[in-house]
Amino acid sequence: MTIINPYLPFLSEITAVIKHTDIEYTFRMTYQGDVKPGQFFEVSLPKFGEAPISVSGIGDDTVDLTIRKVGKVTDEIFENYVGDHLFLRGPYGNGFDIDNYKGREILLVAGGTGLSPVKGIVDYFSQNPADANGFTLLVGFKSPADVLFKDDFTTWQKNLNVIMTVDTADDGYCGKRGMVTEYIPNIPIKNVSDAVGIVVGPPMMMKCTIAELLKAGFREENLWISQERKMCCGIGKCGHCKIDDTYICLDGPVFNYTKGKFLKD
Amino acid sequence: MGYQIDLKKMNAILADLSKTYTIYAPKRFVGDGTFAHIDTIRYGEISDLAEIEFAEKSNYSFKEVLLPISETLFYFTENEMKEADARAKGAIVFLRSCDLHALKRLDTIYLENGAVDSYYKRLRDNTKFILMGCTQSFENCFCVSMGSNQTDDYDAYLKVDGETVLLNSRWEALDDALAGATAKDVVPDFVTENDTVVELPEAVPQALFDAPFWEDYGNRCIACGRCNFVCPTCTCFTMQDLFYTDNGKAGERRRVWASCHVDGYTDMAGGHAFRNDKGQRMRFKVMHKVNDYKRRFGTHMCIGCGRCDDVCPEYISFSNCINKLSALVKEDN
Numbered sequence: 001m002t003i004i005n006p007y008l009p010f011l012s013e014i015t016a017v018i019k020h021t022d023i024e025y026t027f028r029m030t031y032q033g034d035v036k037p038g039q040f041f042e043v044s045l046p047k048f049g050e051a052p053i054s055v056s057g058i059g060d061d062t063v064d065l066t067i068r069k070v071g072k073v074t075d076e077i078f079e080n081y082v083g084d085h086l087f088l089r090g091p092y093g094n095g096f097d098i099d100n101y102k103g104r105e106i107l108l109v110a111g112g113t114g115l116s117p118v119k120g121i122v123d124y125f126s127q128n129p130a131d132a133n134g135f136t137l138l139v140g141f142k143s144p145a146d147v148l149f150k151d152d153f154t155t156w157q158k159n160l161n162v163i164m165t166v167d168t169a170d171d172g173y174c175g176k177r178g179m180v181t182e183y184i185p186n187i188p189i190k191n192v193s194d195a196v197g198i199v200v201g202p203p204m205m206m207k208c209t210i211a212e213l214l215k216a217g218f219r220e221e222n223l224w225i226s227q228e229r230k231m232c233c234g235i236g237k238c239g240h241c242k243i244d245d246t247y248i249c250l251d252g253p254v255f256n257y258t259k260g261k262f263l264k265d
Numbered sequence: 266m267g268y269q270i271d272l273k274k275m276n277a278i279l280a281d282l283s284k285t286y287t288i289y290a291p292k293r294f295v296g297d298g299t300f301a302h303i304d305t306i307r308y309g310e311i312s313d314l315a316e317i318e319f320a321e322k323s324n325y326s327f328k329e330v331l332l333p334i335s336e337t338l339f340y341f342t343e344n345e346m347k348e349a350d351a352r353a354k355g356a357i358v359f360l361r362s363c364d365l366h367a368l369k370r371l372d373t374i375y376l377e378n379g380a381v382d383s384y385y386k387r388l389r390d391n392t393k394f395i396l397m398g399c400t401q402s403f404e405n406c407f408c409v410s411m412g413s414n415q416t417d418d419y420d421a422y423l424k425v426d427g428e429t430v431l432l433n434s435r436w437e438a439l440d441d442a443l444a445g446a447t448a449k450d451v452v453p454d455f456v457t458e459n460d461t462v463v464e465l466p467e468a469v470p471q472a473l474f475d476a477p478f479w480e481d482y483g484n485r486c487i488a489c490g491r492c493n494f495v496c497p498t499c500t501c502f503t504m505q506d507l508f509y510t511d512n513g514k515a516g517e518r519r520r521v522w523a524s525c526h527v528d529g530y531t532d533m534a535g536g537h538a539f540r541n542d543k544g545q546r547m548r549f550k551v552m553h554k555v556n557d558y559k560r561r562f563g564t565h566m567c568i569g570c571g572r573c574d575d576v577c578p579e580y581i582s583f584s585n586c587i588n589k590l591s592a593l594v595k596e597d598n
């Protein structure tokens with residue numbers, strides 16, 4: 001009997017590169033198989049190592065990976081991607097189950113690159129607006145220069161209620177400013193006790209946003225979050241992502257808040 | 266089947282088995298210990314029973330036979346990857362009851378928690394386990410408290426008694442080799458008492474994660490990770506790529522043992538890390554060993570070998586910590 005080697009990556013072609021900022025690009029990669037928003041791949045670069053990267057878009061035979069250049073592996077990807085392929089293994093993790101949100105009123109709050117893992121959800125409801133009983137996308141970026149997925153925002157604005165804000169900007173900026181949390185109280189929600197809140201971003205942003213949503217009357221069991229931790233395997237072996245009895249790579253990274261709130265590093 | 270056989274004959278059988286199996290057992294390495302002028306007992310290859318250290322506890326466990334300290338997963342060139350070959354021979358491992366229980370913990374993580382680990386499985390499937398008895402408890406052992414002092418789960422039990430060897434075999438190839446030996450009832454030596462006794466905490470409430478109790482460990486622990494490296498149930502690793510400098514194009518990916526006490530274990534991009542405080546790292550390890558693992562898999566992870574207590578340069582006692590924690594949990598209730 002041959003056992004499948006879960007660590008051997010496969011070769012995936014880069015079919016397009018979308019440049020958002022100097023340090024954030026989306027790589028459209030060939031991939032055939034099931035995958036959900038919120039799942040992730042280990043992007044593998046021989047000689048440099050691996051980095052877990054969320055699926056930021058799902059095409060017919062492709063997945064999008066939006067990568068931020070921050071270190072050893074990601075620097076090398078940016079500098080040498082002209083090689084026109086990367087190695088991948090995955091997808092890993094549970095991902096978001098869109099069925100949980102269908103027919104409901106949805107408020108999705110994302111901070112910065114936190115938009116990547118939930119972008120597939122936004123894409124879905126933008127294409128199928130009748131499947132939600134109202135959809136608000138609230139996204140915060142550090143500055144106008146950090147805005148990701150600019151073209152997608154134009155599309156989303158047609159069908160969804162989109163609020164985009166930046167922490168700080170020069171005087172000439174005409175868009176919204178301030179933290180996402182400042183906008184929550186004014187978002188019209190028809191029936192808050194049944195509305196779904198999805199929150200993904202840096203740890204501090206998630207904490208403050210959840211507090212604000214609870215204050216607004218959202219119920220804990222209707223809130224969903226996605227967690228990021230150091231990961232060396234993605235398959236429950238290396239231990240780095242473990243919190244309490246939970247392996248983020250296996251049981252997460254997506255959690256209902258009733259479970260997620262008990263995770264303590 | 267139980268047997269009695271002459272020591273020389275048993276060594277001849279081992280010599281024969283070593284054509285198809287590498288035999289690993291605890292051996293004494295003189296002057297190689299953690300503390301100056303002290304020997305270390307760790308696993309190595311043997312070809313004669315006289316090389317095995319039966320009288321003392323090994324400082325390191327058998328786990329490196331199945332989870333090498335550094336294991337090459339595959340070799341690569343720019344566009345190709347090739348899985349590293351498995352060891353040509355199978356393995357025979359001599360180990361005590363507690364370590365056989367530890368084997369189950371390794372199995373759970375590497376075979377059941379998520380995808381099957383093909384590297385572990387190919388070694389595991391090709392390994393036979395020979396139990397060494399314990400006539401007395403060693404310092405810091407608390408196997409009785411952890412229920413790991415006895416086992417039925419061995420391929421063979423072997424005891425050297427002067428010039429004779431007593432065996433209990435559940436392994437056909439060994440039974441065949443022992444065909445000429447005298448049949449004898451052999452009951453393995455198990456301890457039923459330890460000096461160190463631990464009381465395990467009932468479900469530890471999260472409020473105790475921040476108890477001042479952990480601060481003492483924060484002040485003493487130097488984050489050396491030795492307690493993790495000697496532990497037969499610690500399973501964590503980190504990935505490492507390296508390339509051969511002669512042409513820069515070829516290299517290999519390895520996994521190497523990792524420790525949750527050592528800096529960098531939780532480091533993420535942007536310099537963010539969790540559990541910067543060493544007391545919180547102790548809390549994380551202790552909770553894994555006697556709380557979290559059980560919640561997930563039904564048994565405690567720690568098997569009570571006491572090696573972490575033996576090795577700690579700061580004299581931090583794990584068993585003591587569990588007892589204090591249990592007392593705190595009771596107070597809390």
Ligand SMILES: Cc1cc2nc3c(=O)[nH]c(=O)nc-3n(C[C@H](O)[C@H](O)[C@H](O)COP(=O)(O)OP(=O)(O)OC[C@H]3O[C@@H](n4cnc5c(N)ncnc54)[C@H](O)[C@@H]3O)c2cc1C
Pocket residue numbers: 040049050051052053054055065066067068069070071072073074075113116117227228229230231253529532533534535536537
């Ligand atoms: C489930 C999941 C999903 C993710 N999704 C995405 C995604 O969609 N897009 C994305 O861009 N990222 C994502 N990430 C994060 C991404 O995995 C990391 O940014 C990536 O692993 C960085 O790898 P690297 O080798 O480039 O950086 P590394 O070289 O490993 O390090 C990056 C940074 O870490 C810090 N660092 C490393 N070592 C040290 C040290 N010793 N001391 C101090 N600081 C140190 C430094 O700031 C360094 O610049 C995700 C992570 C997870 C767990």
Ligand code: SF4
Pocket residue numbers: 492495496497498499554566567568569570571572573574583
């Ligand atoms: S935690 Fe300590 S006593 Fe328990 S199995 Fe590991 S080394 Fe042995």
Ligand code: SF4
Pocket residue numbers: 485486487488489490491492493526576577578579580581
């Ligand atoms: S508890 Fe002791 S052995 Fe473990 S890391 Fe701290 S100092 Fe080292």
Ligand code: FES
Pocket residue numbers: 230231232233234235236237238239240241242247248249250
């Ligand atoms: S990433 Fe290795 S156990 Fe989760």
